[in-house]
Amino acid sequence: MTKTDIRSQSFAELQKSFADMGQPAYRAKQVFDWMWKLGAKGFDDMTNVPAALRHDLSEKFTFQSISLDVKQNSSDGTIKCRYKLHDGNKIETVMIPVPEDKRATACVSVQVGCSLTCSFCATGKMGRIRNLTAAEIYDQAFDTDKVSQEVLGYPLTNIVYMGMGEPLLNYGPMMESIQKITSPEGMAWSPRRITVSTAGIAKMIRRLGDEKVKFNLALSLHAADDKKRNEIMPINETNSLRSLMEALDYFYKQTGGRISFEYIALKGFNDTMEDAERLVRLCRGQFPVKVNVIEYNPVPGVPFERADEKQVDKFARYVRSKDVMITVRRSRGKDIDAACGQLANQA
Numbered sequence: 001m002t003k004t005d006i007r008s009q010s011f012a013e014l015q016k017s018f019a020d021m022g023q024p025a026y027r028a029k030q031v032f033d034w035m036w037k038l039g040a041k042g043f044d045d046m047t048n049v050p051a052a053l054r055h056d057l058s059e060k061f062t063f064q065s066i067s068l069d070v071k072q073n074s075s076d077g078t079i080k081c082r083y084k085l086h087d088g089n090k091i092e093t094v095m096i097p098v099p100e101d102k103r104a105t106a107c108v109s110v111q112v113g114c115s116l117t118c119s120f121c122a123t124g125k126m127g128r129i130r131n132l133t134a135a136e137i138y139d140q141a142f143d144t145d146k147v148s149q150e151v152l153g154y155p156l157t158n159i160v161y162m163g164m165g166e167p168l169l170n171y172g173p174m175m176e177s178i179q180k181i182t183s184p185e186g187m188a189w190s191p192r193r194i195t196v197s198t199a200g201i202a203k204m205i206r207r208l209g210d211e212k213v214k215f216n217l218a219l220s221l222h223a224a225d226d227k228k229r230n231e232i233m234p235i236n237e238t239n240s241l242r243s244l245m246e247a248l249d250y251f252y253k254q255t256g257g258r259i260s261f262e263y264i265a266l267k268g269f270n271d272t273m274e275d276a277e278r279l280v281r282l283c284r285g286q287f288p289v290k291v292n293v294i295e296y297n298p299v300p301g302v303p304f305e306r307a308d309e310k311q312v313d314k315f316a317r318y319v320r321s322k323d324v325m326i327t328v329r330r331s332r333g334k335d336i337d338a339a340c341g342q343l344a345n346q347a
């Protein structure tokens with residue numbers, strides 16, 4: 001008989017299992033708390049649960065959790081963790097601290113690899129191996145919060161779904177993980193501190209609107225015209241910028257949520273003043289938007305280079321002069337395998 005992962009059980013399902021086992025109801029609550037709120041990695045961590053019950057549970061269920069495999073510390077404070085999953089697959093999570101503001105952001109993965117093959121991305125080169133479960137996504141946030149408290153002395157302040165994989169192609173577990181992160185049964189976070197980033201799948205963006213989600217949405221834009229975007233992001237061939245802008249407008253009208261565009265500056269490809277002008281025009285749609293320009297972390301074997309700092313500043317100044325909100329984020333973790341997917345991809 002194949003065992004079920006106990007962490008795939010809802011509280012009602014767990015209560016029923018405990019009743020079937022002849023256990024008092026409060027035991028189900030104790031175990032459920034260990035599974036989410038208290039961050040157990042296995043049944044043996046549940047110290048207030050009798051050993052005989054822990055044994056019975058391990059006969060009936062598996063307890064799938066992530067375990068730290070490699071930790072890289074950058075001189076700028078960025079910490080990249082590679083986690084091993086129960087089946088041996090590897091994913092990565094990054095913690096980016098901003099100590100002067102007492103902020104720290106966790107960048108979590110949603111898939112092992114990714115099917116979308118964006119040409120500048122190390123993860124895209126792996127192909128999609130599998131989707132992560134809600135628990136595997138949740139654990140990255142939970143564990144990074146612990147890292148933040150240990151290393152920085154204060155808790156995590158933001159979570160971005162911007163690591164390996166496309167969140168809207170692992171929709172159910174992505175939504176469930178956010179439900180757990182924001183629930184008092186889990187980390188009790190405000191959804192406004194969570195941002196989901198997508199390469200752009202129009203019908204799924206509309207679905208988020210229909211579900212009236214409370215978290216923020218980021219579009220990985222990287223080029224403000226279809227021709228260039230098609231070159232680097234094949235998903236754009238079936239999700240044109242026009243269809244994405246309409247979907248984002250719908251999302252905004254349904255949720256009132258914050259929308260941002262992520263724009264990796266690639267030297268000579270999307271950092272010219274013509275590109276800046278196209279970006280300005282795109283941002284003058286119906287919904288308010290903020291642009292984050294990100295320095296590129298080069299990936300071996302990929303023919304893109306980081307744009308020059310001066311050019312990026314000129315680009316940003318121009319966009320700002322046209323009353324579009326824009327910030328430039330300098331690359332973090334330059335001395336570690338900072339580009340998404342670079343660490344998980346190594347043996």
Ligand code: SF4
Pocket residue numbers: 114115116117118121122123124125163164165166199340
């Ligand atoms: S950039 Fe994001 S969507 Fe594109 S291949 Fe990489 S992980 Fe996938």
